[in-house]
Amino acid sequence: MTAMIQAQGLVKRYKEVTALAGLDLEVPEGTVLALLGPNGAGKTTAVRCLTTLLRPDEGSAVVAGVDVLADPTEVRRRIGLSGQYAAVDEHLTGFENLTMVGRLYGMGKKQARERARELLERFALSDAGDRPSKTYSGGMRRRLDLAGALVSAPPVLVLDEPTTGLDVRARQQMWDVIRDLVTSGATLLLTTQYLEEADKLADDIVVIDHGRAIAQGTADQLKAQTGGERLELVVAEAHEVDTATRLLAGVAMGEVQRDERTLTATVDDGQAALARLLADLRDQPVTVLEVGLRRPTLDDVFLALTGRVAEADDQSPEAHEKQQEVPA
Amino acid sequence: MSATKALTDGWVVAQRNVIKIKRVPEVLVFVLISPIMFVLLFAYVFAGAIQVPAGVDYKEFLVAGIFAQTVVFGATFTGAGLAEDMQKGIIDRFRSLPMSRSAVLVGRTTSDVVYNVCSLVIMALTGLLVGWRIREGALDALLGFALLLVFAYSISWIMAWVGLIVPSVDVVNNASFVVIFPLTFLSNAFVPLEAFDGVLKTIVEWNPVSSLTQASRELFGNTGGQPPPSEAFSMEHPAVYTLIWSALFVAVFVPLSVRQFKRTSK
Structure with a gap:
């Protein structure tokens, strides 16, 4: 199988941040x-390097068979990018936005218009197609942006946090749209902060931290590494914590994490472990406020991989990059 | 990237900007009100105070100067528009497309010609109301308007560059004030060349805004039959001199701006 995106040793430094x-x-x-x-x-920075928006300081990348540094224009012909900040012109209608993009891909007027109508239809934007896009909801704007990335039916698609900031319903819709794209055979790179999203959409996951890949595998492999489901228990009184910890440890695979009166542990068979824990709790003087199973989150993956919580620091490269874009 | 594709791309972006003018007409309203204000203020406030050559009415003398000043000021819109574009998400879309790297700039400078055409029409009508007249042929008058638009276009490339190197729209407005205000006031737009002395006179004499104004006055027939106010080349052949400057501005600032546009993405 040929690699449609291949990056090696990408390095990008800003003044104080790598x-x-x-x-x-x-x-x-x-x-x-x-x-x-x-x-x-470093997710967005990686995406920007691969889509020719940013020149890496070191390393190389080949996208759709073309060297990103040697022939950026040719790369742009073969990719579609949908960014974190919907790249649509708010004063233009959805139709005008897509027609403009088609024209800039080198299509004739007629072809660009037909393609625009087709995509509006496909993304359930036909009714709103002739309204300025500033009247759109967040989800509609993202769909329009994604439609923009698909105008030339590119073999490689790059989606930067396609659902960040969307509500649950809009996120579900977006997932459906992305799944359709995948079935039609496109190669897709997507960035996300949500393990669930990566789980639902991706064949393979690369976990990155501080601009470096720290783990790679399928969702199942990562979860196995992370330890599957979590059993979480919240008790009412501080003096009950020790007893509860002992009981939870009895059904857990690993160590019990304590955070005030909240206890968390990785379990193998969630349902069985929960049933056993509840049975054990019945005869004990412990007041349970909450108990339940949850799937591992990005935080859990991070904790398992790095031993620390995934926290966004204010000096993030992304935030830094935004400031860098318009040099004073 | 072929030259045809570059032109088409520029044209597509220009069309997008024109759609924006239609969607946000408030901007256009203000663009048009300030020249009306200038014509009226100068025509009635300074008419008696400024000495013009014999045989010329100040209002006639003034209007070509207001034209020149306003279209040169119009370049501010180019800088502000670009600075705004650079901050919007749409710029990432443009950057990820296989389009000419000059298209966003060509599109902006081209669509801003629309503003200048509108303001020239409005100013000409206001001018006619206060007593300004076109005294040469219609063809000469059209050439006068064309010369104003060409020079304004070349200045808008300077402001395009400014719009790319400064961080915000506000700074563009301030920067343009600092550059364009002296440029238009150290000229014969409002005060005749004869009124200046020494070094100042030399500056005014060779300022392309002066030659633009002089050329317009001649083409509209507003010189009262007076000979050029000086024997300098810029005043003897004002249209040619103005076009030389326009060509120079374009030759220098188009490549500078395109290079800056590419650099801001790195």
Whole structure:
């Protein structure tokens, strides 16, 4: 299988921050790779390097068979990018936005218009197609932006945090749209802060932190590494914590994490462990406020991989990069 | 990237900017009100105070100067528009497309010609109301308007560059004030060349805004039959001299701006 995206040793430094510290990536044709990491991990910087928006300080990248540094224009012909900040012109209608993009891809007027109508239809924007896009909801704007990335039906698609900031319903819709794209055979690189999203959409996941890949694998492999489901218990009184910890440890695979009166542990078979814990709790003088199972989150993955919580620091490379874009 | 594709791309972006003018007409209203204000203020406040050559009415003398000043000031819109574009998400879309790297700039400078055409029409109508007249042929008058637009276009490339190197729209407005105000006031736009002395006179004499104004006055027939106010080349052949400057501005600031546009993405 040929790699449609291949990056080697990408490095990008800003004054005090190293946004990318030697990132390697490989996305085989027709597959979906999710770049998973907290804010400031370097996801957006990686995307910008691969889509010719940013020139890496070191390293090389080949996208759709073309060297990103040697022939950026040719790369732009072969990719579609949908960014974190919907790149649509708010004064233009959806139709005008897409027609403009088509024209800039070199299509004739008629072809660009037909393609615009087709995409509006496909993304359920036909009714809103002739309204200025500033009247759109967040989800509609993202869909329009994604439609913009698809105008030339590019073989490689790059989606930077496609659902960040969307509500649950809009996120579900976006996932459906992305799944459709994948079935039609596109190669896709997407970045996300949500393990669930990577799990739902991607074949392969690369976890990045401080501009470097710290783990790679399928969602299942990562979860196995992270330890599957979590059993969480909240008790009412501080003096009950010790007893509760002992009971939870009895059904857990590993150590019990304590945070005030909240206890968390990794469990193997969640349902069985929960049933056993509840049975054990019945005869004990412990007041349970909450108890339940949850799937591992990005925080859990991070905790397992790095031993620390995934926290976005204010000096994130992304925030830094924004300031850098318009030099004073 | 072929030259045809570069032109088409520029044209597509220009069309997008024109759609914006239609969607946010408030901007256009203000663009048009200030020249009206200038014509009226100068025509009635300074008419008696400024000495013009014999045989010329100040209002006639003034209007070509107001034209020149306003279209040169119009370049501010180019800088502000670009600075705004650079901050919007749409710029990432443009950057990820296989389009000419000059298209965003060509589109902006081209669509801003629309502003200048509108303001020239409004100013000409206001001018006619206060007593300004076109005394040469219609063809000469059209050439006068064309010369104003060409020079304004070349200045808008300077402001395009400014718009790319400064961080915000506000700074563009302030920067343009600092550059354009002296440029238009150290000229014969409002005060005749004869009124200046020494070094100041030399500056005014060779300022392209002066030659633009002089050329417009001649083409509209507003010189009262007076000979050029000086024997300098800039006043003897004002249209040619103005075009030389326009060509120079374009030759220098188009490549500078395109280079700056590419650099801001790195």
